[in-house]
Amino acid sequence: MPLDQRILVLVGLVLLASIVGLWLSSKSGKARQINNGEQIQLSNLGATKNGKPVVKLGEKVTLLQFSSDFCSSCKQTSVLLENIEKANEGLLHIDLDIAERLDLAKTFNILTTPTTLILDSKGSVVSRIVGAPKLATIEAEIEKLVNK
């Protein structure tokens, strides 16, 4: 293949990868509003926190995070959400390992970890964040729920 054609192929590949990367990072960490009335039954999750079963949702907000072992940003997200829990009364953070509950991955259609569902006081899903969220994104979502 002539030199200029080869260069063209490589430039095309780099461009394509850049576009895909930009597209992925533009989607990642953004909150998407959910309005399908889906309600989470806590008993179906079998969630535990600090070794104890979770028996009650957060009074105002619950952050339901799906993680996996092989995900590097899950841990960061977990730490971030734990800190948010400490700073906000009536807020509960649950971290579920999808590897142990692949049935839940199917139920909630989790394609990426971390995925965080934000639930209101009744356990209805109000928004969904795929990828590692920023503090401001979560705070904005909490604000909407608390001031409702």
Added chain:
Amino acid sequence: MTQSKIDPRGPRFGASITSVLMLVVLYLALDASTYQVAVWLIAINTAFFAIGASLGNAKHPYGLIFKGLIRPLLQAPKELEDARPPKFAQLIGFVLSSLALVFGLLGPDFQIGLIICASGIFFAAFLNAVFKYCVGCQIWLALARSSLIKV
């Protein structure tokens, strides 16, 4: 399992080298006169991935370069990351690179196979290096969900 931690910039440094190396491989593989060199490079790359996938990123040649030459120039990392995800990514890289090598060894008739696999490695390495996006994690979850791998 012991939870070993690594500097997250290590694997990303490695991914940068891998993505450049894959561009070189593709460039060489696109011409018959340099095809053999591309196959050699893929063979070396496969061996590197094998080290990363079996012994971890810290023992990987690029990991050693990072530790010896780059890390001393940087500030301490803000946070460490779990060593398992990048190690799993090395395994994915190893599989793709082995496939590329097989196509390469089968001869120039199978050029397209080598090019597709090398492009795949480039994509994953580039997304990791530039966008911190972990393709391996997505693949792992997809495989687990379709029950192709046992968790």
